[in-house]
Amino acid sequence: MTRLALTDLDKQACDLLIDKAKKAKFDVSIDQIGNIFIRRQGKNSNLNPVLMGSHADSQPKGGRFDGVYGVLAGLEVMLSLNDNNVQTERSIDLAIWTNEEGTRFAPAMMGSAVFAKKMKLENALSCQDNNGVTVKEELERIGYAGSDDFSQYNPYASLELHIEQGPILEKHNNVIGIVTGSLGQKWYEIEFIGEASHAGTTPMNMRRDAGFGMARAMLKLHDLGMQECDMGGRITIGEVKLDPGSRNVIPGRAWFTLEIRHPNKQALEKMDKKIYDLMHHIGKTNKLDVLINKILSISPLNFDQKCISVVREVTRNLGYSHEDMISGAGHDSCYLNYVAPASMIFIPCVNGLSHNELEDITFEWSEAGAQVLAHSIVKLASHGFEI
Ligand SMILES: [Zn+2]
Secondary structure (H helix, E strand, O other): OOOOOOOHHHHHHHHHHHHHHHHHOOOEEOOOOEEEEEOOOOHHHHOEEEEEEEEOOOOOOOOOOOHHHHHHHHHHHHHHHHHHOOOOHHHHHHHHOOOOOOOOOOOOOHHHHOOOOOHHHHHHHEOOOOEEEEEOHHHHHHHOOOOOOOOOOOOOOEEEEEEEEOHHHHOOOOOOOEEEEEEEEEEEEEEEEEEEEOOOOOOOOOOOOOOHHHHHHHHHHEEEEEEOOHOOOOEEEOEEEEEEOOOOEEEEEEEEEEEEEEEHHHHHHHHHHHHHHHHHHHHHHHOOEEEEEEEEEEOOHHHHHHHHHHHHHHHHHHHHEEEEEEEEEOOOOHOOOOOOOOOEEEEOOOOOOOOOOOOOOHHHHHHHHHHHHHHHHHHHHOOOOOO
16 A cells, blocks of 8 residues: 555545545535544534544555554444434544655644644645655645634544554454553664774774774664563664775764654653763773764653543443553654543554555454444543543
């Protein structure tokens, strides 16, 4: 699946969803960043609506379920309510958030960030892809530059159903993940600076080899990640560069990206401090200069306790095996959490694979997630937290 945000294929998918929504007599609104809201009217329009939803865009050669599973399950919930003539007190809204993946236009989770007022609309609209095409131009071209105003919109609660994108539920043989929060993360670019020189003439003990400095750093960072493994910590080095990059030259510069994640704020800060200490120590003992550039810092996030309890109660009542979990990935709900009581529901994916063409789910998991979503949404839309 390659359905990058605001491409013709993205348009086709959204057109199809809107077509299905209109056939079912749901109301459709589109805001200025192209977020789509499909509404099934409740009895009482004075009450704040209950919101669900996810995204329809994908990574390049991504899976068929990341995001769109939550969208289609949400639509199915609304259609099933029609089929069964269920009337809810509150209206139920299904949102399809623009550009969640952030592959074509960075940053990720753009539509929900603008919705939650965590990113300015103008800044989002002026983001460009690699060909210099802006979000605004593409929204206009595919007909999704909406004008509906959601600035006064106050969801009563927000739930997002999504695949786990990791291996834990499947390993534990659980069908439902009750998502209580999301990992905090920090991103760095780190560079060791030594001296490039001849690989044949420079004795080992007279070198300032930035490459081996980086290798030592990597092993220490891996150890640090393993120390925090049981507490949910993660460390990833995803990109490296050696300069000048010749087999006969001692690397004068070694650059790498580092990202760390942790569910606990204090532990995340502790890891951060340790990274600075470790890198400076390695620089010192290897006669290398060190540059550390921190480019992102997000605190761990807790989802709403009341939303979590509704999902937990519904899951128990339906008899599905379940566990509490923390999302390792970022999701639209991380932004929605700022403007509404929010939480998420996870189902397993085969072998924990996601952002991969092999991404897969079973019919049983798919149904379980949709049932939990349906019952939770109906509960929230019928009475609310207090019942
Ligand atoms: Zn997703």
